[in-house]
Amino acid sequence: MLELLGGLADQNQFFNLFNYITFRTGGAIVTALLIAFVIGWPMITWLRKKQGKGQPIREDGPQGHLLTKKGTPTMGGFIILISLGVSALLWADLQNPYVWAVLLVTFGFGAVGFIDDFRKVTKQKADGLSSRVRLGLEFLIALAAVLIMLSAQWAATTPAETAGTPFWQVLLEGGDFTSLAVPFFKDVLINLGAFFVLFAMIVVVGAGNAVNLTDGLDGLAIVPVMIAAATFGFIAYLVGRVDYSAYLGINHVAGVAELSVILGAVLGGSLGFLWYNAPPARVFMGDTGSLALGGLLGAVAVATKHEIVLAVVGGLFVLEALSVMIQVAWFKRTGKRVFLMAPIHHHFEKLGWAEPTIVIRFWIISTIFALVGLATLKLR
Numbered sequence: 547m548l549e550l551l552g553g554l555a556d557q558n559q560f561f562n563l564f565n566y567i568t569f570r571t572g573g574a575i576v577t578a579l580l581i582a583f584v585i586g587w588p589m590i591t592w593l594r595k596k597q598g599k600g601q602p603i604r605e606d607g608p609q610g611h612l613l614t615k616k617g618t619p620t621m622g623g624f625i626i627l628i629s630l631g632v633s634a635l636l637w638a639d640l641q642n643p644y645v646w647a648v649l650l651v652t653f654g655f656g657a658v659g660f661i662d663d664f665r666k667v668t669k670q671k672a673d674g675l676s677s678r679v680r681l682g683l684e685f686l687i688a689l690a691a692v693l694i695m696l697s698a699q700w701a702a703t704t705p706a707e708t709a710g711t712p713f714w715q716v717l718l719e720g721g722d723f724t725s726l727a728v729p730f731f732k733d734v735l736i737n738l739g740a741f742f743v744l745f746a747m748i749v750v751v752g753a754g755n756a757v758n759l760t761d762g763l764d765g766l767a768i769v770p771v772m773i774a775a776a777t778f779g780f781i782a783y784l785v786g787r788v789d790y791s792a793y794l795g796i797n798h799v800a801g802v803a804e805l806s807v808i809l810g811a812v813l814g815g816s817l818g819f820l821w822y823n824a825p826p827a828r829v830f831m832g833d834t835g836s837l838a839l840g841g842l843l844g845a846v847a848v849a850t851k852h853e854i855v856l857a858v859v860g861g862l863f864v865l866e867a868l869s870v871m872i873q874v875a876w877f878k879r880t881g882k883r884v885f886l887m888a889p890i891h892h893h894f895e896k897l898g899w900a901e902p903t904i905v906i907r908f909w910i911i912s913t914i915f916a917l918v919g920l921a922t923l924k925l926r
Contacts, residue, residue: 568783574814589624625819662675696743753860755867764823777859785851799850
């Protein structure tokens with residue numbers, strides 16, 4: 547909304563600042579941070595009053611959780627979503643289709659997470675929505691967002707002589723907009739054609755659930771999300787600029803630089819949430835927040851054509867998800883467990899590691915993954 551003030555630059559040079567994505571990204575960070583600080587404690591008080599016993603704790607989990615985390619309210623993701631939503635409406639270009647596609651995934655996944663959290667709290671059981679219903683809703687939301695992003699990329703790159711061709715026909719034939727970019731290789735594009743839609747949906751849904759699995763200790767998920775958001779904010783800005791993308795040899799996608807503003811809002815809102823989620827947590831993010839933020843990262847990766855890089859930058863989330871899949875598959879096959887408990891952060895708890903030790907070391911690992919992901923921009 548404030549982006550429209552850039553149109554007044556002819557009357558006053560000050561308003562030219564609103565034409566700069568970097569300025570609006572900074573504004574989005576500060577706005578979301580302040581909103582999160584202001585609404586944080588009232589929101590926590592309200593959630594505690596409404597939820598009573600708070601989030602149910604797994605009885606098969608680390609025994610210390612029954613003592614230290616019992617009664618802590620969940621759905622703290624609302625703090626981030628409200629901060630993100632208001633900040634995005636104020637600072638982002640609302641005519642940009644990528645902005646709406648990413649917000650659709652964020653708030654759509656947030657709604658699914660809310661339903662899941664609500665069922666857990668009201669029934670006081672660790673089981674929420676059935677996995678089939680939950681995944682079905684997530685894939686439908688992801689499908690809508692992916693089609694919006696692909697149609698925007700197609701419209702921006704369509705030659706004049708093929709402008710009248712239906713989008714569905716072009717989607718079946720494929721092109722650069724349905725191609726998978728390979729890191730470390732300058733001109734390697736794998737055209738997946740219509741299968742790219744399914745691939746992109748898996749990336750978005752997979753990212754959402756991977757972050758959800760990571761959210762098991764105080765502050766464990768939110769800081770890696772902030773690291774990934776900052777990294778992809780930088781990537782989105784570079785990919786959206788013709789000059790920088792040409793210099794680095796990465797695929798240019800017109801319009802995606804605006805996603806830096808959205809990711810700035812994520813960074814600010816998450817930082818404000820961390821104030822209340824730092825050990826000992828006063829509120830849990832819940833599926834309301836973790837699904838939304840993970841889905842957002844997946845959607846941004848699809849928009850910027852950096853799906854594989856997301857697996858590197860979000861390597862911690864990948865490890866957490868893999869630990870669950872390995873544990874389940876191996877147990878079904880042999881009846882034995884690979885880890886003492888999955889996701890893997892609980893394995894280290896069972897080994898006797900203190901919670902702050904696990905959290906901080908996982909933050910370090912996440913930072914290393916992000917640096918490796920950034921290296922893919924230049925090493926090609």
